[in-house]
Amino acid sequence: MKKTSALFFLMGVVALQAQTNPAITKFLQNTTGITGRHYVAGNATPITDAVQANVQSVHYNATYSFVSATGIPAYITGPFQDGNPSLAAAQNKIFRIPLAPTQNTGTPTPTNAGNIGVFINGVALFDYRDGVAWNNSTMALCGGPGNPPCPGGPGTTQAWNRDAIPAERAGFDCAKAHPAMGNYHHHQNPSAFNLDLVVLSNVCDTYPSDGLYVINPNQHSPLLGFAYDGFPIYGAYGYINTNGTGAITRMKSSYQLKNQTTRTNGPAVNQVLGAQTFFNGYFREDYEYIAHPGDPTYLDEHNGRFCVTPEYPNGIYCYFTTVDANHNSEYPYAVGPTFYGNVVVTTVTSVPAGATQYNQPLSTASLDDSNFKVVVAPNPAQEFIAIQTNTTENDLSVELIDELGKIVKTSKIVQGSTLCVLETDTLYNGVYIIKISDAKNVTAKKVIISK
Structure with a gap:
């Protein structure tokens, strides 16, 4: 093959990767200039920050994608009500992610303290x-x-290591996340507390936010991000069969609490020390792995499985953000306690020369599309109405219209978010219409205000 022919062949392969490889195409690039927002305790009006949210750019070559991001989401962060003085701050990282991740055939690599993955x-x-x-x-x-x-110092694994999900729940914001010295992060399924079937935290009552996606038991959960071995992370629901067929079902953790009353070289189960009770599940080591051969809805020891998904029609190893039947987060939550693949994702100081920039196309999704869901709750409403949609790639306008056709409230669902909240405590009882629109399409929902 001549050099020029080989060059054009390589360019064609790389271009095809850009069109189809989710490690390039699925990151949520900021095309609207949306910036981060945060609450402070005692103030239910979010403060607008000067830092751009979501992903700023994606580049790629034949081997990797290079994702530049601030680490700040479009959904509102904070407050963190457990004494955490930190706010979500710009991290300005460039993640290098393999386009073809590989299985680790040797000893599995344990997950570590700090970053083990990046969301879209x-x-x-x-x-x-x-x-x-x-x-x-x-x-x-x-x-x-x-x-x-x-x-041994910070980050050293001990015999009994505390599980952050129950231990730090009081410090998570509505989106189930918090910062560590400014590094805002999720440990768990990134959907809002108040959207769970059983609500474990009331932080959303005063400081509403949304998170990265809405759990929908009737459709395959979206691709949410990538672990540091390069394999994709999905939400809580998938196809029952690994070949991409069958009903949509909840993906289940194969870890369960041990039947124990004592801990070797640790506190007894339910031992009380000061204000702390060491209940079963306080430590990660309170769980044990139980295989479920023959049931594809139970995940493996890494919290994943090889399967077909909408983004990977030929199949790939996937992690899932596990929840229980009440949609509360379930150990090991996303990835772990070991990685399936070779841990090769890293951060770099610059995009390498010769990498091609991927320009995310404008969304072509229609508000009339059957896959576009709008949930209005509560309905009837009293003090507020929450309008929830799929994660959107473009801003959506929201208007509340009374029976006379007058617009009485307006808001916006911003790019990379799923939610807006309209305060209704000053409005009269009656029937209203909520209109959601983008540049091309409009959809409407009826809501009743009854106080």
């Missing part, structure tokens, strides 16, 4: 831990704010 909006994924553990020598907790250091 550039926000970080952490694993289960929060840096606090049990020191059996002192018979007390170590690590984290207010505790003495753990043996």
